[in-house]
Amino acid sequence: DAGVIQSPRHEVTEMGQEVTLRCKPISGHNSLFWYRQTMMRGLELLIYFNNNVPIDDSGMPEDRFSAKMPNASFSTLKIQPSEPRDSAVYFCASSLAVISGYTFGSGTRLTVV
């Protein structure tokens, strides 16, 4: 298995632009998580899905952030409009719906200028 695949690896965009981050979870995993990591705040859970359904989005910072999981093999995190304070590394992770480990992707480093 190729693991959790995220794209793009790096994204540089101008303030106000729309940004879409993509994630392909491991086949068979039915829980998917989006995290954000900054030096100041560490790793923060933004939203997670179980069986493609959003379960908890309380970590989504603002209405500018939205996430979707149209099917079991794909999820997106969208920021519209983007702001410089959104600059961070965004990680996607997936797991089985039992007590097991998460598998994280390599992350997307977002820079908003």
Place this chain on the structure above:
Amino acid sequence: DAKTTQPNSMESNEEEPVHLPCNHSTISGTDYIHWYRQLPSQGPEYVIHGLTSNVNNRMASLAIAEDRKSSTLILHRATLRDAAVYYCILRDGRNSGAGSYQLTFGKGTKLSVIP
């Protein structure tokens, strides 16, 4: 999630064992103890988890205190590649029906390995 306490940083010499402590005095009976690590410029990586008994895998060993209020991650021979931030996390094992399996990361312990 119940809270864990870890030292901010630790050092170890290469090829020596490393014991990374974690306190979780408010752990509940259904909380599993998970350890993850994050190497520089990479995503977090699952290391090991356990409930009550000590656990071993190819990466590490997890020693859990009898009262479950603390645990220790043991790396048997530290290598330079083990230099990372290690996170101790409690994860509720109850099936809430909605599938609530989220992990909440703290600041972890930054392990430096000295050649």
